[in-house]
Amino acid sequence: MQMRNTIFKRDDVDLIITDHSKNADVVCENIKKCKYFNNCYYVKTGGSRDNRTKMQKILDIFLLSFAKKNRFEYYLRDISDKFFDEIMVFNYDMRTYGVFSILSLYNHDIKVSRFEEGVLSYSVEILFTQTRTLIGKLRKIIGKPVIENSFLNFYCFYPQIYKGYLKPVEVPMIQLNSEICVALRKVFELDDKKLSYKYKYIFFTSVYDFEGGKPVGEYELVCKIADIVGKDNLLIKTHPRDTRTLYVDNGFNVDENSSVPWEAIQLSGKFDDKVFMTINSGSVLSGSLMSKNKVKTFYMYKMCDYKGNESCQKNVIDIEALLKNSNMKSIFNNVQVAEKIEDIL
Known part of the structure; x- marks a missing residue:
């Protein structure tokens, strides 16, 4: 929406929203009402992300090529x-390949770009694989547009830290209480009551107690935090993929807006007096990095045992590299890696 309102203000822009996020159909309808885009389409994917058999992969190569x-x-x-x-x-x-394969029939010069609001995802960019390269070679042989020759931009808030293959393009920062913030409140149905956060400490859970390998002990860490700050001062923002009722069952205050992207909540509210905590969530950074409204934030992975969780290990490496980046030091002056739980006080 910010890109549409700035970089592409004079262009015709259509938006496709898939069912990969909870309540995406409602979000799509609300975006239509805001009239930011020329058209907004809700698409049920029908399992397009399911694991494919070897024969299905071969069929994909054939269809996408010929x-x-x-x-x-x-x-x-x-x-x-x-x-x-x-x-x-x-x-x-592969979905990008499928869409490109069809749209390039109408415009042979069509370009392909990425956009990303989460700084920890800037490096998540696997553009070239054996399968994709093979498809490109086959399409080239028969004179069809090749997606590898059509790569263009990487739209982001901090182009200075992007080191990928695409051309970085800066997306203007979002001003607090701007038109975009008002629209976000309507899109995600956030009223003043939902944005009233009375808790000083907000913990953002991850997926690493049930994904990526051996559990890292996040729940145990939260219990220790509660012992120090008190359960009445602590709110848990659960991860969208966490279907467990662990925190509710054990008497923790759980954010009723957990299905709403945190970035939308933070851009619509005031959190200057709060303390954000997480093992390694990117959401605690994204909201602050999109605007000039910074919040005291602690990464607490050092209090967890993540040696048996490969996904968490990689995430920690990305966080540490980001915090050490000389281009981001002034921006991250509110972010710390906690050495002990007491650091949050």
């Missing part, structure tokens, strides 16, 4: 005018 249609054409089913100049995606994967 055919006019493929299994991802339903993404564009409701779009009548399929002539676009640029495709912009969060996640670059």
